[in-house]
Amino acid sequence: xxxxxxxxxxxxxxxxxxxxxxxxxxxxxxxxxxxxxxxxxxxxxxxxxxxxxxxxxxxxxxxxxxxxxxxxxxxxxxxxxxxxxxxxxxxxxxxxxxxxxxxxxxxxxxxxxxxxxxxxxxxxxxxxxxxxxxxxxxxxxxxxxxxxxxxxxxxxxxxxxxxxxxxxxxxx
Numbered sequence: 001x002x003x004x005x006x007x008x009x010x011x012x013x014x015x016x017x018x019x020x021x022x023x024x025x026x027x028x029x030x031x032x033x034x035x036x037x038x039x040x041x042x043x044x045x046x047x048x049x050x051x052x053x054x055x056x057x058x059x060x061x062x063x064x065x066x067x068x069x070x071x072x073x074x075x076x077x078x079x080x081x082x083x084x085x086x087x088x089x090x091x092x093x094x095x096x097x098x099x100x101x102x103x104x105x106x107x108x109x110x111x112x113x114x115x116x117x118x119x120x121x122x123x124x125x126x127x128x129x130x131x132x133x134x135x136x137x138x139x140x141x142x143x144x145x146x147x148x149x150x151x152x153x154x155x156x157x158x159x160x161x162x163x164x165x166x167x168x169x170x171x172x
C-alpha cells in the first residue's frame with residue numbers, strides 16, 4: 001500500500017464573517033525552512049509561552065486557537081510567496097484590542113475544510129499543508145483563492161504529540 005499521499009477527510013463549508021484578535025507577523029515562505037529565520041514557530045512559542053490568549057478580551061471560545069493566513073503575494077511561486085499571519089482567537093467585540101495585537105475582520109467565505117491529525121506538532125501541520133499541492137480544484141470543491149486560509153485548534157487539544165486540527169482553504 002502506498003502511504004506517500006495521505007488525504008485528510010474534507011468538506012466544503014461556508015463560514016460566516018468573524019473577527020479575529022491576535023498577534024500578527026509577515027511571513028516569507030522561503031524563510032520558514034530554517035527555524036532560525038522562520039516566524040511561524042516563533043510566533044506560536046511567544047503566543048503560548050506568554051499566554052497572550054489570556055489578554056484577548058471578549059473571546060467567544062476561550063483557548064480555541066485560530067491561525068489566519070491572508071494577504072498573499074506571489075502565491076503561485078512557493079519560494080517568493082509572502083503573506084500575513086494572525087494567531088489568536090475569535091471575539092464578539094474588537095473595540096479594545098490589546099497593545100501589540102491586531103483585529104482582522106474576515107468576510108463570509110467558502111472553504112474546503114480538512115480534518116487533520118492526530119499527530120505530533122509541527123509535523124502533522126506541515127504534512128497537511130504539503131498535501132495540498134497534489135490536489136485539483138475538483139478535490140477542493142472549487143478553485144483555491146489564496147485569500148483566506150486558516151488552522152483551527154480546538155480548546156481541548158493539549159497533547160502536542162497527538163494534535164488534531166482543522167485546516168480551512170479558501171475556495172471560489
